[in-house]
Amino acid sequence: MKKLPDIHDIREVTRSALFRVEQLKLRFSNGAERTYERLAGFGQGHQAVMVIPMLDDNRFVMIEEYAAGTEDYQLSLPKGLVEAGEDLLDGANRELKEEAGYGARKLEHLTEFTLSPNYMTHRMQIVLAQDLYEERLEGDEPEPLGVHVFSFDDLPELITRPDFSEARALAALYLARDTLSGRNHS
Amino acid sequence: MKKLPDIHDIREVTRSALFRVEQLKLRFSNGAERTYERLAGFGQGHQAVMVIPMLDDNRFVMIEEYAAGTEDYQLSLPKGLVEAGEDLLDGANRELKEEAGYGARKLEHLTEFTLSPNYMTHRMQIVLAQDLYEERLEGDEPEPLGVHVFSFDDLPELITRPDFSEARALAALYLARDTLSGRNHS
Numbered sequence: 001m002k003k004l005p006d007i008h009d010i011r012e013v014t015r016s017a018l019f020r021v022e023q024l025k026l027r028f029s030n031g032a033e034r035t036y037e038r039l040a041g042f043g044q045g046h047q048a049v050m051v052i053p054m055l056d057d058n059r060f061v062m063i064e065e066y067a068a069g070t071e072d073y074q075l076s077l078p079k080g081l082v083e084a085g086e087d088l089l090d091g092a093n094r095e096l097k098e099e100a101g102y103g104a105r106k107l108e109h110l111t112e113f114t115l116s117p118n119y120m121t122h123r124m125q126i127v128l129a130q131d132l133y134e135e136r137l138e139g140d141e142p143e144p145l146g147v148h149v150f151s152f153d154d155l156p157e158l159i160t161r162p163d164f165s166e167a168r169a170l171a172a173l174y175l176a177r178d179t180l181s182g183r184n185h186s
Numbered sequence: 187m188k189k190l191p192d193i194h195d196i197r198e199v200t201r202s203a204l205f206r207v208e209q210l211k212l213r214f215s216n217g218a219e220r221t222y223e224r225l226a227g228f229g230q231g232h233q234a235v236m237v238i239p240m241l242d243d244n245r246f247v248m249i250e251e252y253a254a255g256t257e258d259y260q261l262s263l264p265k266g267l268v269e270a271g272e273d274l275l276d277g278a279n280r281e282l283k284e285e286a287g288y289g290a291r292k293l294e295h296l297t298e299f300t301l302s303p304n305y306m307t308h309r310m311q312i313v314l315a316q317d318l319y320e321e322r323l324e325g326d327e328p329e330p331l332g333v334h335v336f337s338f339d340d341l342p343e344l345i346t347r348p349d350f351s352e353a354r355a356l357a358a359l360y361l362a363r364d365t366l367s368g369r370n371h372s
Contacts, residue, residue: 002259002332005252014200016209018223018305021202024254032328036254037204039225042305066191067303068210068222073188074303111345113353115301117253117260119204119228123351142218146188156370159297159361165309167299167354174360175345184342 003029013037039120046081048124049092050113050168052176053078053102053132055149060173061100061132064146064163075148075164077172079124092127098139100147104129110175113168126172128179152177189215199223225306232267234310235278236299236354238362239264239288239318241335246359247286247318250332250349261334261350263358265310278313284325286333290315296361299354312358314365338363 009025020041026034053061060077067074078099082091089107097103108128115122150158155173158164178184195211206227212220239247246263253260264285268277275293283289294314301308336344341359344350364370 002250002252004258005328007257013202014207016199016207016223019205019207019225021200021205023202026252026254026328028252028328030329034328037202038255039205064188065304066188066212066214067300068212069224069306069308070300070303071193072190074300076303112351113356114253114256114260114351115353117256117262117352118251120255122255124353142212142214142220143216156364159370162298165298165300166303167301167310167357170299171353171357171360174357178342184345 005029015041018042037119039122042120042122046083047088047091048079048081048122049088049095049127050077050079050124050172051092051096051104051127051129052110052172053096053100053104053129054176054180055132057180058153059149059151060176061102062148062150062169063099064148065099065141066143070165073146073163074166075158075161075169076166077169088125089127092125092129094137096129097135097137099141099145101134101136102129102132103135105131105133110172110179113171115168124168126175128176191215201227204228223305225308228306228308232269233274233277234265234267234308235274235281235313236263236265236310236358237278237282237290237313237315238296238358239282239286239290239315240362240366241318243366244337244339245335246337246362247288248334248336248355249285250334251285251327252329256351259332259349260352261344261347261355262352263355274311275313278311278315280323282315283321283323285327285331287320287322288315288318289321291317291319296358296365299357301354310354312361314362
């Protein structure tokens, strides 16, 4: 394992309502010095969670939501922030109910993803949801989200769609497919 | 297809050396109004590219680099920004040579990923690189990157490693596996 660089200064450069930028001064083990910036505090300290809601071992539920970054409606998986004092799996189930109108009797933490570990501190927990039942909770969305059912057989077509672009959702779906087919246990 | 919200104001909230935050005022088609923030300009207008370097149809090359966001060494795929006036595939090949010490005789654009389309404008092009040969170009890294060879058979073990967390890299590898096994053409 390589020796970690020495971080000899971290300071906040700027912040907005949602984002906080830090500057780091680093000295690598070979003596090289660098000043880096990173996005910190996106999500304000709460755990972020993404849910893969499975109707059976092949079909899953996706939501369709307006995405202000790409300025279009995008297909993705239910996701959100775990609230203060809330258990990760409870938060996952609440987001599932708010965004997709389903609850899950079986919830399993699969892994943790980063978005861009070189530039962002952000981490997201990936939760597999099974044994679903219909239950809707009121969320804070400006309009009802579209709810669509796809299957793993649709993945080759989905990846060609411009309204399905989020790498985390695709990685989570591939991971669920491998997990449910037993490929990750062989 | 749903009617897009009306964006009636976009203004810059703050910026740093690397990041730029915008505020958007939106009116949804049902009349609901929201003020959103998004990360814009990460990458400063240049196309971002990630390369999957295949040694054969099963083995691929990963790099090991210090990640300032997670403060550890992370395994990922070679990536970077296409330079002004540079073709996407030429930029992919240059990054491959700088970061992994390989060039590719065959480069193919597979898809475009977003990071977090609700909150970021960022897009990344995913390029499959085959028919590799050894060639190293000098990059601007503070220290030489680790270069490691894995195969698709290692994916179940890789996803359990805390030093392999980047969702884009995992999605790209799954996509390459499906593409090379013909699963995406059936």
